[in-house]
Amino acid sequence: MSTVRHVTIDLLRELGMTTVFGNPGSTELPMFRDFPDDFRYVMGLQESVVLGMADGFAQGTGRAAIVNLHSSAGVGHALGNLFTAFKNQTPLVVTAGQQARSILPYEPFLFAERASEFPRPFVKWSCEPARAEDVPAAIHRAWLVAMEPPCGPTFVSIPIDDWDRSCEPFAARKVHADRAGDPAALAACATSMAQARRPAIVVGAGVARDGAWDRVIALAERHQAAVWVAPMSARCSFPEDHPLFAGFLTAGREAIVATLSSHDFVLALGGPMNLYHVEGHGPHMPEGCDVWLIGDNHIHAAWAPAGTAIVAQCDRALDALLAGPEPVQRDAPPVRQRLPRLDGAALTDAYVLQRLAALRSPESIVVEEAPSSRGPMHEHLPILRKDTFYTTASGGLGHGLPAAVGMAMARPDDKVIALLGDGSAMYAIQGLHAAAQHGLPVSFLILKNNRYEALHHFGRHFGMQQLVGTQFPELDFCKLAEGHGIVARRAEDAASLDEALRWSLAADVPTLVEAVVL
Secondary structure, three states: OOEHHHHHHHHHHHHOOOEEEEOOOOOOHHHHOOOOOOOEEEEOOOHHHHHHHHHHHHHHHOOOEEEEEOHHHHHHHHHHHHHHHHHHOOOEEEEEEEOOHHHHHHOOOOOOOOOOOOOOOOOOOEEOOOOHHHHHHHHHHHHHHHHOOOOOEEEEEEEHHHOOOEOOOOOOOOOOOOOOOOHHHHHHHHHHHHHOOOEEEEEOHHHHHOOOHHHHHHHHHHHOOEEEEOOOOOEOOOOOOOOOEEEEOOOOHHHHHHHOOOOOEEEEEOOOOOOOOOOOOOOOOOOOOEEEEEEOOHHHHHHOOOOEEEEOOHHHHHHHHHOOOOOOOOOOOOOOOOOOOOOOOOOOHHHHHHHHHHHOOOOOEEEEEOHHHHHHHHHHOOOOOOOOEEEOOOOOOOOHHHHHHHHHHHOOOOOEEEEEEHHHHHOOOOHHHHHHHOOOOOEEEEEEOOEOHHHHHHHHHOOOOOOOOOEOOOOOHHHHHHHOOOEEEEEOOHHHHHHHHHHHHHOOOOEEEEEEOO
């Protein structure tokens, strides 16, 4: 009879999870005895980096990735990026070791107490199988739940002595989830949109996840609808050089109402539209505005403060909307005006992003975690092609750097640019090691302003004149990169910036540019 390990390896192969991301400890090692040659093991030097790489890899491939962590200690280290994967709706199967079943009653060293509860609420499903022979079935169920919209991470705790136990063969099942939406509700939405005077569309990350980029363009052009990006959207869902592109919604109640006040119909697609970062007051949407929300996440539909919600995948819902009634005649909305170009007399984050936009290929992939530079990025670094922008949906730091590494592994023919703040980079700087070890030509661009700028911004919001512990001018990212095996250059003015960016973007090895900005 086969062992749990053999049956599980066969299952992982069948499910396409042959790249394993991990940082194993003693309780995980038996999983890797006689590790098969057609599998790839990607070691991370810290568990949060492991989760971030797997997240980037899963988003890049569109398939669930498998992560192997070390008992409670490793899961604890990874929780920040597990939270981000949950908010990103990234399909992951996270496994963690557990001490041998025979000594669990004695609270052994490095065991996990209530292991299946520990990662909640940031996993869709979690368990520790009651029997060793149930491990393959648990992993299969974890994969099914992770891949079912809305996608997300799942968790399985596996005792160390389960892997060598006898196990019957296990046959994987196919599960089809119909997310086409309610036909009558979609028809009503299409009719309302066709009759509106000034319709608007708000796109979220679900548009990109559902491959609906071209359909949204077609719907916007059919209705001459202005297109806004939902607050904190983690993906690119509409070309930012399109005449109907209107801009980005701010994550505040009053700001959203003011921005959408001229519209009598708003369709939010693929994510929450009323996502707030600061306290607000008053209505959630303009008075008299007909609001509809369509996305695959029933949780978003439940907590949305306004509008009629339809749970459906964006691509299928858009097919129904495109087949709706002919719209009334209406003028095109005004074209968005961009800010004047900067001359580079001062090396600001806005100027760095302007030059990156000029020098990079539009097909290159930007994985961003520079939250205090998000506004300048929206103005000076337009995203023009589908599936070329990724950022954290959770707001937690430490995701961007390792996610860029995973993205580069998933899409080796594309140039990946990791756009990072200096504070964000320090949350996961160890991820540089994996990029060097695997020879991934990621361009790491660090916007170094010597402080946690986001905290200074909120300090001003709260009327605080001083913030403790938020300055770090002594950090040297070139030396940090070289210590991890990556070549680096520093840019301190416009000339050295252009030289460094051209060098990095053309390189076929991992590189880092430290841009010292005001």
